[in-house]
Every structure is written in C-alpha cells, then in structure tokens.
Amino acid sequence: MINDIKEIMLTREQLAHRIAEMGQEISTDYAGQEILMIGVLRGAVIFMADLARAIDIPVAIDFMAVSSYGSATTSSGVVRILKDLDETVEGRHVLIVEDIIDSGLTLNYLLENIRSRKPASVKICTLLNKPDRRKVPVEIAYNGFTIPDYFVVGYGLDFAEKYRNLPFVGILKPEAYNL
Numbered sequence: 418m419i420n421d422i423k424e425i426m427l428t429r430e431q432l433a434h435r436i437a438e439m440g441q442e443i444s445t446d447y448a449g450q451e452i453l454m455i456g457v458l459r460g461a462v463i464f465m466a467d468l469a470r471a472i473d474i475p476v477a478i479d480f481m482a483v484s485s486y487g488s489a490t491t492s493s494g495v496v497r498i499l500k501d502l503d504e505t506v507e508g509r510h511v512l513i514v515e516d517i518i519d520s521g522l523t524l525n526y527l528l529e530n531i532r533s534r535k536p537a538s539v540k541i542c543t544l545l546n547k548p549d550r551r552k553v554p555v556e557i558a559y560n561g562f563t564i565p566d567y568f569v570v571g572y573g574l575d576f577a578e579k580y581r582n583l584p585f586v587g588i589l590k591p592e593a594y595n596l
C-alpha cells in the first residue's frame with residue numbers, strides 16, 4: 418500500500434499538530450455552547466474522530482452520506498442524500514466536517530440543505546482545501562491545509578476505496594491508478 422505513494426504531503430505529526438490547533442480554535446470560538454458536528458461520509462470519518470477529541474467543549478456527532486453527480490457530464494452540483502441525519506438541527510450550532518473541499522459542489526448543496534433546517538448557526542470545517550478546482554464559492558471557517566491540485570489519499574481520503582487508513586496524506590504514484 419505504502420509502495421503506491423509517490424510523496425508524503427502531510428505527515429502524521431503535521432496532521433496531529435494542526436488538528437490540535439483547530440480543536441483549540443473551535444473550543445475558544447464556541448466557548449459556553451454546544452456543537453453538533455456533522456461529518457460527511459465516508460472521507461471525513463478519520464479527521465472527525467481526531468478533531469472531536471481535540472475539542473474540549475460538549476459536542477454531539479452525526480453523519481450524512483451524499484452521492485455527488487458532479488461528473489464531467491453534469492457539473493450541475495446535483496447531490497442525492499443517501500443517509501440523512503438522526504439529530505435535529507433546529508436551534509443548534511452546526512459544524513459541518515469534511516476531509517477535502519474540491520469543486521465545492523458537495524458542500525454547497527449540504528450547506529443549503531442544513532440551512533433550510535434552521536440551525537442557530539452553521540460553519541464549515543475542512544482538513545484540506547483545494548481552491549484550484551473550485552466551481553462554486555464556499556466559505557470555510559476552519560481550514561486545516563490549503564493544498565495544490567494533486568490527487569491525494571490517506572487519512573480518510575481514498576482512491577477506489579483504498580488508502581483511507583494511511584496515517585498520513587500522500588500523493589499517489591501514477592501507476593497506482595491503473596489497477
């Protein structure tokens with residue numbers, strides 16, 4: 418698995434250090450309040466698990482799964498909900514947690530969807546931000562790392578469902594795509 422990686426972009430230590438900072442920042446910003454963290458399945462799971470433990474105010478966690486139709490043929494940003502929330506959003510402080518924001522289409526849809534449920538507030542937290550590929554603007558409140566336009570895997574991010582369990586973020590070797 419590690420032989421398929423060309424270069425490590427973010428080490429385990431860099432990730433841990435930045436996530437600790439993000440957790441502190443979030444804890445300070447929401448001091449005295451309670452957050453509902455909403456993770457976007459499946460990529461955000463690993464980041465969310467570590468981020469939640471870096472936050473020292475009360476958090477509830479829930480998940481949504483969406484399927485994006487944002488391919489080359491349809492760049493309309495049509496997204497379908499595969500798994501909806503179990504928690505109610507109304508009146509709560511929502512933090513949407515993503516592993517990566519690329520075109521922004523997934524988040525753009527999710528944000529509208531969550532806003533329609535009348536939260537007290539809603540903000541976006543992402544581990545990685547790839548602004549070069551943005552199709553719709555997304556306002557990010559907490560951004561772990563801004564990265565150049567490479568396809569990355571690890572720490573939740575997959576290629577064809579592989580590599581999510583790597584403890585770092587790395588760039589795949591070109592030959593690893595031809596499996």
Ligand SMILES: O=P(O)(O)OC[C@H]1O[C@H](OP(=O)(O)OP(=O)(O)O)[C@H](O)[C@@H]1O
Nearest residue numbers: 458459460516517518519520521522523
């Ligand atoms: O900004 P966008 O262009 O919408 O891309 C980002 C989304 O794409 C990836 O998820 P994917 O749909 O591959 O599902 P996964 O999380 O299960 O890997 C990633 O986890 C984000 O949710």
Ligand code: HPA
Nearest residue numbers: 519567568569570574575
């Ligand atoms: O760079 C990426 N890697 C894995 N999944 C992704 N989804 C959007 N961008 C990426």
Ligand SMILES: [Mg+2]
Nearest residue numbers: 460574575576
């Ligand atoms: Mg993915």
